[in-house]
Amino acid sequence: MSEQLFVVSECCPVGCGFPVVLLSRRGSAEIFTYCDACGCTWVDPADAHLERGVNEITGIADRATRGVELPSLEQVARTGLELATLRALSESDWGTTLSELNAAIEARVTADETARR
Ligand SMILES: [Zn+2]
Numbered sequence: 001m002s003e004q005l006f007v008v009s010e011c012c013p014v015g016c017g018f019p020v021v022l023l024s025r026r027g028s029a030e031i032f033t034y035c036d037a038c039g040c041t042w043v044d045p046a047d048a049h050l051e052r053g054v055n056e057i058t059g060i061a062d063r064a065t066r067g068v069e070l071p072s073l074e075q076v077a078r079t080g081l082e083l084a085t086l087r088a089l090s091e092s093d094w095g096t097t098l099s100e101l102n103a104a105i106e107a108r109v110t111a112d113e114t115a116r117r
Contacts, residue, residue: 003091003098004088005021008033013052014035018036023064024068024071026067026069026102029079036094068098
């Protein structure tokens with residue numbers, strides 16, 4: 001069975017036209033929004049809309065250095081974020097997978113650490 005994602009915007013402020021979904025930091029209850037087309041994240045779902053304009057550019061590898069998880073409906077409901085949710089999306093319709101995303105984050109974090117040495 002495919003995992004379910006929560007879509008909070010149909011187009012990020014960058015203008016990708018790609019569904020913006022909720023993710024959580026691995027090992028944390030902290031939830032943020034993410035657009036896989038540009039790789040950007042926003043804490044507030046209100047900032048993840050095209051009309052809002054780009055106020056912040058934070059890549060996913062900077063936001064979640066230890067990787068990401070898909071928040072459960074319970075987690076989303078607990079934070080009140082279900083009010084910002086437009087629809088559900090199955091992981092197979094997302095365009096990426098959680099494991100691909102986590103591999104990309106790990107590669108990016110490792111590259112950053114190497115660059116800092
Ligand atoms: Zn985007």
